[in-house]
Amino acid sequence: MSYALQGSLLDQVEEVGLRSLRGCTQRLPLSHGAWVDVRPGWVTGADELFTRLADGGLAGVEWQGERRMMYDRAVDTPRLLRFYGEREPLPDPVLAQARSRLSDYYSHELGEPFTTAGMCLYRDGHDSVAWHGDRVGRSRTQDTCVAIVSIGAPRALLLRPVGGGAGQTIRRVLGHGDLLVMGGSCQRTWEHGIPKTSKPVGPRISIQFRPHDVR
Numbered sequence: 001m002s003y004a005l006q007g008s009l010l011d012q013v014e015e016v017g018l019r020s021l022r023g024c025t026q027r028l029p030l031s032h033g034a035w036v037d038v039r040p041g042w043v044t045g046a047d048e049l050f051t052r053l054a055d056g057g058l059a060g061v062e063w064q065g066e067r068r069m070m071y072d073r074a075v076d077t078p079r080l081l082r083f084y085g086e087r088e089p090l091p092d093p094v095l096a097q098a099r100s101r102l103s104d105y106y107s108h109e110l111g112e113p114f115t116t117a118g119m120c121l122y123r124d125g126h127d128s129v130a131w132h133g134d135r136v137g138r139s140r141t142q143d144t145c146v147a148i149v150s151i152g153a154p155r156a157l158l159l160r161p162v163g164g165g166a167g168q169t170i171r172r173v174l175g176h177g178d179l180l181v182m183g184g185s186c187q188r189t190w191e192h193g194i195p196k197t198s199k200p201v202g203p204r205i206s207i208q209f210r211p212h213d214v215r
Ligand SMILES: O=C(O)CCC(=O)C(=O)O
Pocket: 118, 120, 129, 134, 148, 150, 157, 192, 193, 194, 206, 208
């Protein structure tokens, strides 16, 4: 199945590539030593990249649906997934370039490179990811960074302190090549999620770069 994307006009005339990070990221300090960096429009030609990575696209990404046990019954995970491990080739050269640029840029804070790339495809507003922290592995106990590149239609990413009320929720709309990096204690002390929406929205792909033993 293919997913139609209503592209942004700007993206359609540009080649797939990366803009600068230095001097272009904005940091939002959060509580408990967590922070978020944003770099809108980091990826150029993001709609073209979306077309390559989407189901049936040139990059040949094998998107997988998953089923999870919820109480006593199996339910479909509301998004498609593909996880690229440390030594697995990435499906497009610009993703390898993005991982290496992020590794360089965050090396002084992270002290290690980004290694894996998890990808999610949100087909429409029914697809989502529930509140969670990426807490599998070292991120359960240590500070780390998770960098998210968003392509395709914009969707809201919400962040809130663990156990925090509605008044503390931060909302960022991400798509068409935007970068958001969660750092410091963010995975332990904050939660993030992509809520479902009843608005008509196009498909979005998120690519999450993480260091070794963080998921
Ligand atoms: O789609 C996103 O931007 C978030 C995905 C996410 O949080 C995850 O896969 O852990």
